[in-house]
Amino acid sequence: MTRPQTARRKRANGVESRQRILDAAVEIAGERGYEGTSIAAVSAKCGLPASSIYWHFKDKDDLIAAVIEGSFETWLRAVELPGEESGTPLERVTVMAANIARSLIEAPDFLRLGLMLALERRPVEPHGRTVFLQVRETAARRVAETVTTLYPDLDEEAVRTLTTYAVAGADGLFVHREIHGDTVDLVAMFELHARLLHDAARGLAAGPEDRAVPA
Amino acid sequence: MTRPQTARRKRANGVESRQRILDAAVEIAGERGYEGTSIAAVSAKCGLPASSIYWHFKDKDDLIAAVIEGSFETWLRAVELPGEESGTPLERVTVMAANIARSLIEAPDFLRLGLMLALERRPVEPHGRTVFLQVRETAARRVAETVTTLYPDLDEEAVRTLTTYAVAGADGLFVHREIHGDTVDLVAMFELHARLLHDAARGLAAGPEDRAVPA
Amino acid sequence: MTRPQTARRKRANGVESRQRILDAAVEIAGERGYEGTSIAAVSAKCGLPASSIYWHFKDKDDLIAAVIEGSFETWLRAVELPGEESGTPLERVTVMAANIARSLIEAPDFLRLGLMLALERRPVEPHGRTVFLQVRETAARRVAETVTTLYPDLDEEAVRTLTTYAVAGADGLFVHREIHGDTVDLVAMFELHARLLHDAARGLAAGPEDRAVPA
Amino acid sequence: MTRPQTARRKRANGVESRQRILDAAVEIAGERGYEGTSIAAVSAKCGLPASSIYWHFKDKDDLIAAVIEGSFETWLRAVELPGEESGTPLERVTVMAANIARSLIEAPDFLRLGLMLALERRPVEPHGRTVFLQVRETAARRVAETVTTLYPDLDEEAVRTLTTYAVAGADGLFVHREIHGDTVDLVAMFELHARLLHDAARGLAAGPEDRAVPA
DNA sequence: TATGAATGAGACTTCATTCAT
DNA sequence: AATGAATGAAGTCTCATTCAT
Structure with missing residues (x-):
């Protein structure tokens, strides 16, 4: 009717x-x-x-690239909650980590497919892989900015190291959950990740000759 | 004749x-x-x-499973260097991490292919995936044993958490290197990973009501 | 507005x-x-x-037929230069041949495409092929008329033979140039063709019992 | 049984x-x-x-190339009859021409398909086209040798011109028969072609300043 | 006068696998 | 212990064409 x-x-x-x-x-x-x-x-x-x-x-490659882009946008909408702009650095970094964990549970396609593409070493690399790496680069830059804001004492290299470690940890934890399913409390693991990153940031800020976190 | x-x-x-x-x-x-x-x-x-x-x-599945097993063994031979059995826990964990990092640079096929299989969600899961998950489980158990040995105060749950975090971090750093290639100093990143794990272990040993590493 | x-x-x-x-x-x-x-x-x-x-x-066939017609007209415009109406038969036939050679160099699509269609033996023959054959028939008739005019002594069969030979030679020389490109002096070859045709015409005019050109 | x-x-x-x-x-x-x-x-x-x-x-291209080669060999078997090695040049050239005409009636696939390929101007040229052109080159060389043998007075350029004309005429007459079918007496046309070639050879042998066949 | 979108048929080619030798 | 040949299913993609707007 x-x-x-x-x-x-x-x-x-x-x-x-x-x-x-x-x-x-x-x-x-x-x-x-x-x-x-x-x-x-x-x-x-x-x-x-x-x-x-x-x-x-145009072809399958074009389709997959569009899939990556689309699922990235879906994921972005899931992460970009207002996000508390107040609190101690540890509190803020923890809230952000939990946010990301939840978004990865809700909209995991982007990262799963992206990682699959990223791990391949095809002679002619698919367009989707390129798109994923670009998008990932964007995300990494945003992480770096946050690190710089929250821990202004860090030098450039320390920021880079921390960013790498942050992203790598996120990837690894995501993979873990993909493998073991709901038995993993992804939010809790991300909160732990946040805490360790926070400690590491403070340790690195202490200067190169004493980079270990204090006993 | x-x-x-x-x-x-x-x-x-x-x-x-x-x-x-x-x-x-x-x-x-x-x-x-x-x-x-x-x-x-x-x-x-x-x-x-x-x-x-x-x-x-027997068939393609059988071949891939054999590939996983074979490359796992190759990798095992690369990791299982004598490994210092002495030194402080931090020293020992750092040496182990560096060892693993080097092995992943030398023989990365096992993990790359395994992760690719692990990320798939095929209706009928390939035999190779199962083999990878088993092998991975074995590796994880060994990590858990080491953690228990080095940090005897930790309760079971803390060991499990730490093991998960250790393995996830390794996976994530490996992925990072696969993506960015030789520009990443994988050994250094694994050493950082070891240090943070060590700190976390000490923090978790302090008991649930004070799990954060001390300021 | x-x-x-x-x-x-x-x-x-x-x-x-x-x-x-x-x-x-x-x-x-x-x-x-x-x-x-x-x-x-x-x-x-x-x-x-x-x-x-x-x-x-209407459909692809219709389009191809229109293409044949169009490129034939283009070609016609290229051949139909005033054309000297005076001189000895040998002079006149030579000028005409050179004219045609030049037109085939300038606007070869008509003949190339036409020959391709003509060589096919498709179960249901395309409209374009029919158009080409008609157009070709028209051209052949015009050749026959010219032969009759220049060599009035020839009987009907001799005219037909000469016409066939004239057109076939033109086709063959055109094909030769399509294959070997600019290394072929198409104009010179057509002039030779004209001369041999002229000799043949005179030989044929001598009567059936002495058709060979005189030694 | x-x-x-x-x-x-x-x-x-x-x-x-x-x-x-x-x-x-x-x-x-x-x-x-x-x-x-x-x-x-x-x-x-x-x-x-x-x-x-x-x-x-390997692929369709490979198949077509093999087709060209195969049908060329079939055709070769059809042409390569013992061929009279005696008689006047005119007689010998006429017999050869009739031979070729008959072979083209019996095994026309080679030339038909070859010409179709030759007329195309594909961006990436099919392997079959190359094979055809090579094979054709071989045939042309054999014609040149025959011309040199029968008319030893001809200079190099005259041989080349005559060869070109001979092959082109054959192509053109073949096309004519493909178009008009059995109504064409291909053998008779090839014999005429032979006669004209013979006259041309004698004319060209007379020297450049008097290339036209004598009146 | 034109066109965005759709579509069934069929193009070439590769797939995993089998089987007789 | 191995392999030449075969094969049905499925792969990606292009085809000529239609139709509602």
């Missing part, structure tokens, strides 16, 4: 179709990775014929 | 052929992941026809 | 669009033949969407 | 299968040209599945 002319289906709505394809692709790519994501499977899941997918995306 | 045409040194050496296949497969699987590793590609790289691969391995 | 959005010079000019499509199609058909000329390729080259091509042409 | 175990068909005979594929491909390629020759069509005609074709030939 509400939709009068539904008799002749397919009212040719490009934007919606594109999104349907992307949604299907995220799901499958998240399950099976780059090689495992077949156009036929995406087609079956979204209902559009394979040839229609090629109207919206 | 006993061996007529021994001139052609193709006297059918099963063991050698099997190894040639495995070597080729490690390389390709490391480049392209599970789906990307085609029997034809392995055949082309090792010089044996595809049907010969099926003489040595 | 009278023509609101004339700023965008896309005021839907049917004639121009049609020509743009034809130009693109000539180029591609000349490169790739009938089967190789895809609507998508033409669309990409002319900038108009594929569906617009179907607005101007 | 004669073949006992015919129950389990497909006794895996590589050589025979390869030939069956080639036979089917010659037929189809002769009908439809390069683009029109689909692997599926060849598969249907020869009875082997498409994937089997790829066991014997």
